Amino acid sequence: MKKTKNLNRRDFIKLTSIASASLPFALSGFPLYANDKPKEYQFNTENDNILVLVQLQGGNDGLNTVFDLNQYDNLQSVRSNIIIPERELLTVNSTTSFHPAMAGLQNIWNKDKLAIVQNVGYPNQNRSHFRSSDIWNSASNANDFVSSGWIGRFFEEKHPTFPENYPNEHNTDPFAITIGKIVSETCQGNLSNFSMALEDPENPGTALASNKGNIPNNCYGNALSFVNDTIAQTNAYATVIEKAANAGNNLSEKYTSTNLSEKLKNVAKLISGGLKTKVYIVQIGGFDTHDNQIVEGDRSTGKQAVLLQELSDAIAAFQEDLELLNIDEKVIGMTYSEFGRRIRSNAGLGTDHGTAAPLFMFGNCVNNSILGDAPEIDTAVDEKEGVQMQFDFRNIYSTILTDWLGATKQEVTNVLFENFEALPLFKTGCSAALSVEDFLSQKLEVTVYPNPTTNFINITFFGNNENVKITLYNTIGAIVKNITNKKYDTLQHKINVDLQNLPKGNYFVHYASKGVSKTKKILKY
Amino acid sequence: MPYLDPFSGEFSSKEANQLLKRVSFGVTETMVAEAVSLGLQATINKLFEEKKLPEPPLKDLPDGNDSGQIIDPDVKYGETWVTAPIYPDLPTSQERNRVFRYRNRSLYAWSFLQMQNSGISILEKLTLFWHNHFVSENTNPHREYFYMNTLRKNALGNFKELTKQITINQNMLLYLSGHENSDKAPNENYSRELLELFTIGKGAAVGNGDYTFYTEEDVVQIAKVLTGWRARWIRHEDSLNAYFTNNRHTKGDKQLSHRFNNAIIKENGAEEYKDVIDVIFKQEECSKFIIRQLYRWFLNSEISEEIETHIIVPLAEMLRSNNYEVAPVLKALLTSEHFFENTFCMIKSPLDLMLSATKGLKASAPNINITEEYNFAYVMYLACTDLGQSLYHHPDVAGWKAYYQEPLFYKTWVNNYFLPKRLEYCKVLVLGGKLNINNRKYTVPPIIPVLDIAASIPNALDANILIVELASRLFNYDITQEQINSLKAVLIDGLPDFEWTVEYDQYLQEPNNSALAISVDKKLRNLVAVMVQMSEFQIM
Structure with missing residues (x-):
């Protein structure tokens, strides 16, 4: 039954090598920034920086993740049934502590490689999981419906015709990879999604490429060419991924068998194998802790503790792996979740949908710091109240796009629809950080x-x-x-x-x- | 544009094929022929015939302790377990879990069989629609079965009534924290999804917690209305029914926002949930919301302004004037000019794909005994799970992304992870071989009777006719002459057409000549295996 060999005919081509269609513009390596690069940006032209997004699905309870000791007593009075005992918390600095399951992130902080941004959200918080995830992934205003994603639009700035004629001589590797079965909406462009879904890097899968029939100019033609293009790209990218997976390596012993750990391990392997993919997305679900967020009697355990442990251990293993593999200079990661939870807990030992929450960035070039203020807890807080936003998440996106991925200011404004100021999230002298003078230095009153x-x-x-x-x-x-x-x-x-x-x-x-x-x-x- | 005017064109096999693909699973030539002879109206009547609930799932593994066997203290091989105690009396939790696992497995296989064995009926497509609309998950097989029963019983019925039943269904109470929702500790999980996903949908956020059709305050107030409902412990003698406990219920009247005309829900204890659902269903938006969902399920993901005005709005009005009975509205949609004028471009869901590659190709699924029958269905269930559509296990409460996530919609079924698997599974089902699902291999015999398929095609001696007819059964639209030529090259390996005619004719003369049968079977099988891997086959 080897008749499929017939498919090697002209009309049924199994694409096993990279299509070599010529490209309209001549860029070498990964394109970095347009010619209008402002002088103050000090990128090197071979920027091979990589971003890893860790999406915490369900809305993580930030108040039970990062603690401020000055607010602890007040917090205790509004969530007495779920708060973690103070003595069990892990120390970050004189006033800040972590949930006891987060020794891994504490370790990264101690290594000077962790940024904590307090109270990240957006104006007019939407408390639906789906809508709020869409807002974070698309980086739209809460009231605008945008179906493309922020990473997708970033790639589209340089590659407006993708996926037609991709991959090609100059862009051999996938732009982005979602580790999992479904592509991330962050990478959705106006024409196509820039990410590949990848479960097993050693076996990325290839597909039969059937001959292309008529492509009518209607939704049927659209669906047909979508399938055709997916086949062509799957096959073309499969080779490079397999190569990188085989050439890659993992050196950390700290990875565990959790899903997130496995996923990040694969990311490290692909990066060390030389894959030039710029953005990786990994997801961890289950943060929607309406009930039994903690276990009564042993509060540092429970649903959220298990998740924070998985998150923190996986990131710590990943970071250590990058260091051992000597590729830590070019990788940073960022966590995000669609919202934080209410300040008051509910009586079901859980918390309902809220507003802002802390966000973590990790990596060698990340400025070890706590940006923003600890959320102030009012003991008379209303039952519907969430943590008030201090930073718009788009300020963070904007910073990452310019300071890490090498976009120009203008491109970032195109991508994010308006101008968002950058934040001091990167170490100076590392990556392409903005000069510190750009930030307000005097004390704000x-x-x-x-x-x-x-x-x-x-x-x-x-x-x-x-x-x-x-x-x-x-x-x-x-x-x-x-x-x-x-x-x-x-x-x-x-x-x-x-x-x-x-x-x-x-x-x-x-x-x-x-x-x-x-x-x-x-x-x- | 006659929109919802009754379809006046000829109901030929093309139209019958289009209709049946959308409302049932795995369309065969026999079904199409029957529909054509019935005509459109009678086909619709048959599609909507009320049916008794199917026979319940059975214990499909033989009794015993060897591998592939199991002892269930309450159920013998071949009997149903749904009437057995929900919590088997066994000494260890390990033994109990083994029983739970075989029951889960039996249920999943059985659910697939309902689709595989359904003929001209919309029931299973609609049951699946509600399964994806009122998403709820529970690991206990009894709870899963009875929840699905509620959906199946009401699938052709009344949306408002179903919403009421689901609201106090114990699975839903457990899944969306209604069980935890009390006067002292209001929990909004269910009330939010009731509004956002189940009834009225979320409009644009216009500020201050107002989502056009409801507000944050409504979420809070409706949560209060629903306080007091509890699910029972699994070992309770009545563990499948929820109950109301007034001392957990928030007393007093509850007022909704201006989005519901400041409606007041009077204190009404155990009946209060019905009152609030009645208020929600009075909103026009509620009818439009469910019509859009049905439109996406049966027709197309794109709803233009034109469709909104000429299809959604009038159907929604019809739904309200029928007090939320869904059948009359669906009948109107499925017999409209618009339905048959519409371009058929839906990417098949994994269930549609697997069933079109088996049942749709007259596959004789193994059914020598229930073990084999269930086994095959379970492998199909696993294949669909692997392709992103797991019965009983949605990714989250919003259901499968294909039916809501813009801009991809149905295209989420097809990406570089799923597509190679979709093609591989289709190929293996035709050729026979090993299905590699999640690193486990399942052997599948070549179950597609390709000789029978060819026999059902008049003038199959002509390779062109054979291919064109197969294409018209498998695909929505004609393929090009160039594609036909390529497929001919697959069939007869690049030889002139008459070689096929000669060989097939010889076989027809001597059908018992096994060497000839094998040779023709192989040629046809290779042809079909390629056709089910063509992009055209991904679409229905």
Whole structure:
């Protein structure tokens, strides 16, 4: 039954080698940035930086992940049934601690390779898993529906015709790989998804390429060419992946048998095998802990503990592997989850959908730091309240795109639809980090008074010849007022805000300027 | 554009094929012929015939302790286990888990068999629709079976009534934390999905927790309405039915937002859930939402403004005037001009693919005894699971991405991981061989009766006619002459056409000549194996 050999005929070609169609533009290696590269960016032209995205599906409870000891007592009073005993926490610095399952990430912090960004979210938080994941993956405004992903649009800047004539002489390797069965929406372009789904790198799978019949100009033709293209690319990329998998290696002994550990192990192997893929996406599900987030009687165990352990151990093993393989200079990782959870726990030993949460970045070039403020916990917090956003996740995307993946400012604005300032997330001298002078260096002083208030508030701050954006949010993360969004000179400024039309309750004043963000809670009564 | 006007064209085998592919699984030439002779209206009536629930799943493994056998204290080989105690009385949890596992396996195989054995009936496609709409997961085989029974019983019935039943179904209470939802500890998990995924859908976020059709406040209030419902412990004598406990229920009236005209749900204890569902179903959007879901399930993922105006809105109106009975609306859609005018471009789900490559090709699935019958069905279930469509185990509460994730929709079934497997599985089912599923190999005999298929084609002596007719059965649209030529080259290895005619004719003269039969079978099998790997076969 070897008749399939017939398929080697002209019309039934089994593509086992890379198509060598010629390319319209001549770029060597992985394309880095357009010719309009601003002078202040110090990229080397062979930027081979790699980004690993770790998606925590379900909405991780950030308040049970990173603890601030100054807030611990207040937190205890609003989630007395699930809070982890203070003595069991792992120390990060004098005021910050981790969940006891996170020794791995603590270790990376101790190695000076971990950034913790507090309170990451977006304006007008959507509390649906699916919609909020779409928002994070597409990097759209909460109110816009965008079906492409941020990584996909980034690749599209340089490769607008993908997938036609890819791979080719200059782009031999997949742009992105999702380890798993389904491609990540982050990589969705307007024409096609830039990532491959890969379960087993040693056996990426090949497919029979049937001859192409008529491609009518309707949805049938569209579906047909989608299948045809998938076949062609599968076959073309299979060879390079297999080669990299065979040439690659793993040196860390710390990998375990968890799913995430296996996935990251494969990523390390492919990178060490020389695959030039820029972005890898791995996912870990199960963070939707509406109930039994912890085990009563032994609170450092339970659903979330198991997940944090898997996450933290897998990342620690991966990071160590990169170091042993001597490829740690070119890889960073970032975790993200569609939302954090409510501040108050529910009585089912769980937590419901909330707002912002901390996010981790790891890698040699990551600036070991805690960016942002510990969430302030009010013991009288409303049952619907989540952690208020301090940083928009798109500020982080923007930083990664310019400082790590080598996009120009203009490209990033195209990708993210508007301009988002970069944050000091990378070490200087490493990668292509922006110069530190770009960030506001003086201590930020924003005051809001009177607080509590009945009818109005005053906001005072010093300008810095930079744009200042001040927004008023309610307790579920929805914008209730855009207060200002313009450039302010170096004097002290005062803005009077009328609150008479707003219902009584808690609100948050969010201040953002040149990579610095602050949130102040106010009470209107 | 006559849209929902009744289809006035000829209901030929082409139309019958298109219709049956979308409403049933694995369409055979016999089904098409029957539909054509019935005509469209009678075919529709047959599709929607009410059916008794199928015979329940059986213990498919022989009694004993050897490999491939199992002792179930309450069930003998060939009997059903669904009437046996839900919690078998066995000394160790290991033994109990073995019993649970064979029951799960029997259920999954049985569920596949329902699709495999269904003829001209929309019941199984609709049951699967509701399975993907009201996603709920539970590992206990009894709980899984009875949940699916609820869906199957109501599949052709009333959407509002089904929503009420599901809301207090113990599987759903366990799956979306309704069981935990109490006055002291409200849990919004179910109330959020009830609105977002099950009934009204999420509109644009217009600020302050308002999603156009409902608000965050509604999520909170509806959670309160639903407090007090509990699932029973598995060892309880009535463990399959939920119960209401008033002391966990939030007392007093609950008020919804302006999105529901500030409706007040009066304190009504155990009946309150029905009141709130009635309020939700009064919203026009609720009817439009489910019509869009059905449209995506049966027709197309793209809903243009034109479709919204001329198809969705009028059907939604019809659904409301029928008090949410789904059958009349579906009948209208499936007999409309629009249905048959539409371009058929849906990428097959794994279940559609596997069944079109077996049942659709007249495969005689092994059925010498129930062990074999279930075994094969279970392997098919595993294959579909491996291709991303696992019965009873959705990726999450939103169901399979193919039916909601923009912009890919059905294309999520086809990526560089799934596609090679889809092609390989189809090929192995035709040629016979080993199905490699999750690193385990399952031997499949060549179950496609290619000689019978050829025999059903008039003038199959002509290689061109043979191929064109096969293509018209397997694919939605005609293939090109160039493709036909390539396929002929597969059939007769590049020889002139008459070589096929001569050889097939010889076989027809001497059907008992086994050397000839083998030779012709091999040629035909190779041809079909290539055709099921063509991109055209991925689409229905």
